[in-house]
Amino acid sequence: MSRLVSIASKALAWPHSAEMAENTHGTAPTTEAVPSLRASTFMLFAWTEMFTATEASHLPDREVMMKYYCAIVSGLVLIGSIYAHDGFGVKETGAGLSGTARPRDASSIYLNPASAGLIRANCLSAGYSRLAWGIGGASIERAHGSYVFRRPDIGGAALSFSILNQDVSYYAKLGLTASGEFIVLKRRLALGVTGNWYQTGYRPSQFVGHDDGTDPLFRDGTQSNALGISAGLAANLYRDLWLGLAARDINEPNLAFQDTVGWGKRPMELQGGLYYPIHRYFRPSLDLMWRNETINEEQVLRWRLGADARLPRGFYVRTGFDGTSIDAGLTIYAGSLFGGLDMDYAFVYPLEKDLAEVGAVSHHFGVSIWGIERRPIRVDLVAESLTPAQKVQAGVDNTIVGTLQNTGREACGGFSVTLASIDSDGQWRIIYPVKYLDGAPPDSLISLDWNWKPSEAGEWTLRMSVDDDGRNLPELSGKIEEKRKDNNTVQKLVNVAPAGSFKFEIEKRNATVTRLEYVVEERPLVPVIFFAPGSSDLDAESRALLGEYALRLAKNPDAHLAIEGFFDTSDGVECTTASELEIRRAEAVRDAILSREASLDGRIRIANRLDCASPRYRIDPSKVIRDKSLIADENRRARLWVEFPEQESVVAEYELACGQAAVPQSVNIDKRIIDLIDRNEDVKMIIEGGFSA
Structure with a gap:
């Protein structure tokens, strides 16, 4: 008992031990009973001493009373501090609890419910934390898990749980989150809300000699439940600049066991922050947090600063500062598993001198499994x-x-x-x-x-x-x-409708018909077929184009087709041996046309000539800056053009004498022109008129 009293005296003498729980990012002090919070530290040191003692009947009455007093006061104070700030994700912890504006994984919904509408894919996150690791006799552990189902352009929904466990007590919550994603002024915006069901309770079996039926503290049971509401917003302000706002436990749910216990409420927290990735090695977040409580007669208002860095080979490091601790974190990313796998670690070192001396550091471990990313489709x-x-x-x-x-x-x-x-x-x-x-x-x-x-x-x-x-x-x-x-x-x-007739009339006496000729319009057929390096094979697109050539030639019986193949040094052949490849390309074009219309045999000729000194390209090399391979692509081709061997050119000119009294009402056109137009569907006649003063 002397050891218990000495430890208790030291614990009760600590001036700022109320801050210890928050320094571990697992708990936080409460509002009304700040002087009594020192008992929480006393409990951390002396819990084992109190509840592993011998039977209550073997202790003097004073010791029995001391046991109950310490158990009730310190236990309630600890539970009160725990549910005031029950912890966040491992990544956020390593970044100083900053990042209201930056969703990192599924556990980001603890910090800002709007995160469910912005993370890149479905995500399952789980974590384990050991708080106040270095304090002997203290076993405070936290486990959490969350799953976010993400629907691009709509938002996301999440289910989460968290449980913080101590030898004689526990604290748990179960949350349901919904978040919607919107486009406002061409900027992304997400709004989210979370409903949390809280429960805190004691395990009377851990109290040696305790009788539930006679203890007034637990006359209404050993558990207390409450419902809390949180809400958040995340918005893209400009380019990569993001704003985040979150209000946690807006209704301040009450988990007190008795009405006389005034410090059973979870205080409301407001947090806002900015995130702007300056570089892959420096992506800072800056947040400001306000909590509706006072510690040592001072309002809780803290800056939270964090920064992430993306290193090669899937490593991410982060660090943070929230006014009570210095934090650090590491993530190893494996992209080959699922849609991605994160393995996280965070370390929290308290700045409170007394806590640092006893080694009250915290260690946090987590894993996140990502689904396949579904990029939002915003084109229709x-x-x-x-x-x-x-x-x-x-x-x-x-x-x-x-x-x-x-x-x-x-x-x-x-x-x-x-x-x-x-x-x-x-x-x-x-x-x-x-x-x-x-x-x-x-x-x-x-x-x-x-x-x-x-x-x-x-x-x-x-x-x-x-x-x-x-x-x-x-x-x-x-x-x-x-x-x-x-x-x-x-x-x-x-x-x-059927084709109509046209009538050509000369309205002025001085009009002069200068020339009549026919032209062949090859548009819209492309007169070039391209080939892969060293190949004379035709792709599907080229075969479809040559099929149109075959149809057009069949409708124009007087038209003949000439084909000339070309090569390039990228074909891997020398100029002296390239003629074989050139001819193979021309023959491949001819054979593809004949396979569609065999009747065209005899109307297609290979017009190849080998001239090594002649440039093959139609692109000025001096104008090709970035991709000179375009010249090679242009050279590996076969060129096609239409000929009329029987009548290469037919021209007829008619002139009306100036001052002629009788204007002719019709013009005789050479019968060869008329026959050519009649036989060939795509042959057109152009009439050009002129006049002189």
Whole structure:
């Protein structure tokens, strides 16, 4: 008993031992009974002495009374201090309890409920803490766990628990959190709320000789329950600058056993902070915390400062200061497991001299398992409309106008837009060219137009597909990740009228017809096929393009096709032996066309000539700064062009004499021109007129 009294005297003489619990980041003092808080330190030293004594009947009455007094006072004071500040996640502990504006893992919801709406993925966090490790006879342990289910662009929900255990008492809470994510003024904002069910209790079996039926303290039971409400906010202010605000235990839940025990409430805490990652090696957080209580007649108001650093090979270190302790932490990240695995450690060293002398440090261990990150999808491309600009006629060019919109909240990268038709045999045909856009800003309306020349009159179905390169018609072949894909197409049923006739009249006497000639329009077919280094194989896109060549040649029986292959030093061949590769490329193009239309045999010729001194590129090398491989890509090609061997050029000129009295009502056109136009669908006639003063 003398040892017990001496230890108690030392403990009760400590002037600031009330701060010890908070220095471990596991407990905190209460408001009204500050002088009695010294008994908590007394309990830490003397608990074993009191409750491992012999039977109560073997002790004098004074010792029995002392035992009950010490147990009740010190135990209640400790429990009161524990549930005033029951601890946070391991990462936050290592950063000085800062980071209201920065979600680190699932346990961040203890600090700010809004964190559930901002962490990068689903996360399961668990931790174990040993508080006041160096104090003999003290066994204060804390375990916690939390799981956050994250839904991008919506928010998150979380379930959490925490239990702090001591030999004769415990303190536990179970929390349910909901957080929503919003976009306000193009900035991310999260709001969260947590409902906590608290319970604190004693284990009377640890009191030697204790009788529950006669103890007035526990006449209503050995447990006390209460409900607490917390709320938080996190907002992106500017670029990487974040603001966090949290109000914990707003209703100050009461866990007192008796009405006469005034220090049973959990005081409300308000904390706000800023987070701004300056560099991967320096990501600071600065918080200010206010608690609705006084310690040594001073209001609890503390700065909390922390900083993280991301090191190579998955190591993270952090340090912090909260006015009562110096903290440090370490995280080892393994990205190959699950969506990521964090192994955390934090160390808390108290600044209180007496606590430091007895080694009242705390150690915290944790692990977080991440799910696969679901990046929020904020792009949604919509095909709005498809409209002919005028009455559609067969055999002539008609303008088709399509509109699309990005209804999402973020801009998207480049994508293709394809216009296609269903012909009379039910086959999809691309109406070239396939449009390519560099991107689409949010809430943007974009208009595109195509020239379409239907081959015959009747009902045609047109379809515009957004983010589609047309390779797998009628399926979409896109690359933009969107909220929805079912709104990427729009169809239009178009009635095509028969081709009309035109009448050419000369309205002025001095009009002069200077020249008539025909031209062949190759647009929109691309006259180049590209190859991989050292290869003469065609990819799917090239075969589709050559299939269109075959169809066009079949509709123009007087047209012939010439093909010339080229090579580049990136092919790995010398100039003297490159002709074989050039010819193979030209032959590959020819064979692909003949495989679609065998009737074209005899109308396709290989026009290769080997000239090592001739440059192969069409790009000025002096203008290629970043990627000179573009020149090599351009060189590895086969070039195509259309010829009319029978009639290379037909020109007819007619002149009206100045002052001629009778203006001719018609002009005779060479029959060769008329026959050529009749036989070849894509041959056009251009009429140029002129006049002189």
